[in-house]
Amino acid sequence: MSIPAKEKQAAAPGGSVLAPKTPPDVGARSQRRRIIESMLERCAEKTYAHTTIGDIVSGARISRSTFYKRFADKRACFEATVEHCLEDLTRTAREAQEPGRPPAERLRAAIAAVLARMAERPAIGKLLSADAVALDPTVTDRYRRLVGPVVERLWFEGARPRDAGSDPGLALGRARLLIFDLIAAGRASELPRLLPELTYLTLLPYAGHEEALREADAAARSLERGAVAGAGDGAR
Amino acid sequence: MPGMAPDSPEIPDLRKWRLPRGRHGLPRELIARSQRERLLAAVVRTTAANGCEATTVADILEEAGVGRESFYELFEDRQDCMLSAHRVLTDDLAERVEAAYLGEGAWAERLRAALDAALRWFAADPAAARFVLIDLAPLGTPFRARFHDEFRRFLSLLGEGPEGPPRAQAPRAGILALSAAVAGIHEEVAHGRTERLPEKLPQLLYEVLVPFLGEAGAQRERQRAEAG
Numbered sequence: 001m002s003i004p005a006k007e008k009q010a011a012a013p014g015g016s017v018l019a020p021k022t023p024p025d026v027g028a029r030s031q032r033r034r035i036i037e038s039m040l041e042r043c044a045e046k047t048y049a050h051t052t053i054g055d056i057v058s059g060a061r062i063s064r065s066t067f068y069k070r071f072a073d074k075r076a077c078f079e080a081t082v083e084h085c086l087e088d089l090t091r092t093a094r095e096a097q098e099p100g101r102p103p104a105e106r107l108r109a110a111i112a113a114v115l116a117r118m119a120e121r122p123a124i125g126k127l128l129s130a131d132a133v134a135l136d137p138t139v140t141d142r143y144r145r146l147v148g149p150v151v152e153r154l155w156f157e158g159a160r161p162r163d164a165g166s167d168p169g170l171a172l173g174r175a176r177l178l179i180f181d182l183i184a185a186g187r188a189s190e191l192p193r194l195l196p197e198l199t200y201l202t203l204l205p206y207a208g209h210e211e212a213l214r215e216a217d218a219a220a221r222s223l224e225r226g227a228v229a230g231a232g233d234g235a236r
Numbered sequence: 237m238p239g240m241a242p243d244s245p246e247i248p249d250l251r252k253w254r255l256p257r258g259r260h261g262l263p264r265e266l267i268a269r270s271q272r273e274r275l276l277a278a279v280v281r282t283t284a285a286n287g288c289e290a291t292t293v294a295d296i297l298e299e300a301g302v303g304r305e306s307f308y309e310l311f312e313d314r315q316d317c318m319l320s321a322h323r324v325l326t327d328d329l330a331e332r333v334e335a336a337y338l339g340e341g342a343w344a345e346r347l348r349a350a351l352d353a354a355l356r357w358f359a360a361d362p363a364a365a366r367f368v369l370i371d372l373a374p375l376g377t378p379f380r381a382r383f384h385d386e387f388r389r390f391l392s393l394l395g396e397g398p399e400g401p402p403r404a405q406a407p408r409a410g411i412l413a414l415s416a417a418v419a420g421i422h423e424e425v426a427h428g429r430t431e432r433l434p435e436k437l438p439q440l441l442y443e444v445l446v447p448f449l450g451e452a453g454a455q456r457e458r459q460r461a462e463a464g
Contacts, residue, residue: 047375049376050374134374175415178415183380184381197408200407208451
């Protein structure tokens with residue numbers, strides 16, 4: 001990846017050539033978005049560790065100096081990409097739920113939609129379950145802080161969670177692992193088949209085994225009915 | 237280490253393995269084998285110290301006290317060396333877990349022994365634990381494939397549960413149980429609490445057993461594990 005000398009200069013601190021040629025800031029958001037999309041795709045192709053700034057800028061069709069105007073470094077860009085993926089899945093989960101439906105149904109719809117989204121765009125699942133964990137093995141704590149309250153609010157509608165014996169902290173790590181395992185096998189298209197397991201794991205810490213099992217069975221039936229997208233002959 | 241099988245001669249324990257440097261008058265074949273083991277042990281230690289990406293072949297050679305030529309006779313490249321070490325470590329883990337699982341007693345007791353063996357194996361060497369679960373992730377696809385193979389291996393080792401095939405339909409108890417053990421261990425290793433893993437036995441045993449036995453059965457086994 002050869003970088004024109006002009007851009008290298010512009011990226012240097014205090015580069016005075018920068019000012020006159022800088023476009024108006026209207027494109028900043030779309031540039032940022034393009035860079036994040038490029039990072040997402042490059043990571044899926046070759047992992048974060050092997051992705052270079054050169055790869056990112058050529059994928060985003062922007063200059064290196066533009067990259068450094070939007071992000072301090074590769075790591076900062078990656079953090080923004082993680083954030084972008086989490087927002088994507090959060091939105092997906094929210095939009096999948098029909099207000100007024102029973103909590104179990106809304107929860108199932110949300111999980112199914114998230115799995116379908118990751119099957120459709122494996123780069124998202126790969127980034128969150130593999131690259132982000134490689135870079136920071138404790139990142140699941142962050143996912144947990146995001147997902148936990150949503151599940152609790154949805155399932156209990158403000159009521160105090162029953163204290164089941166299973167650790168809610170562990171559930172998300174387990175879900176992450178099952179998603180990672182399918183992605184590791186190159187079978188992201190089968191992610192929707194994880195609906196029963198993920199339903200079980202989501203409910204187990206709050207509702208206990210019996211209820212989690214009932215909901216997981218309901219989820220399996222909805223999979224069989226084809227109510228949920230996703231092909232493949234089981235994720236076994 | 238209580239409850240551990242004696243070291244198999246076929247599977248070197250990379251966590252303890254050291255060979256004195258210099259002349260040792262061993263036959264050529266043995267030297268090659270010992271060089272291989274020395275390199276495998278070195279790659280684990282070097283990766284723990286430097287991280288995966290910063291570990292070079294030169295670092296491994298220096299740590300092992302082995303020449304570059306010998307290295308390339310034994311391994312294709314750095315990644316091959318890393319993945320070979322990963323394989324040797326997980327073979328060793330699987331052997332110990334299986335030995336415990338195939339012992340005497342009721343299914344839940346054997347499962348407890350197997351989980352206990354796994355927790356102690358990881359706790360015995362935090363560097364090896366990180367190497368197996370975390371450090372090689374930057375290798376990308378080859379590491380993921382390796383991880384997937386191991387996940388399947390332990391899944392089939394776990395088998396069908398207490399009373400033959402479990403529930404025919406989803407959710408699948410085996411995969412839920414294994415996910416509890418692996419995620420539980422990963423969690424402690426990621427947070428630098430590897431040495432305290434054996435303390436997690438009662439809770440993790442409960443998590444592993446719930447999908448098979450339900451709340452009451454798993455709770456009973458947890459209490460037995462707490463009692464020792």
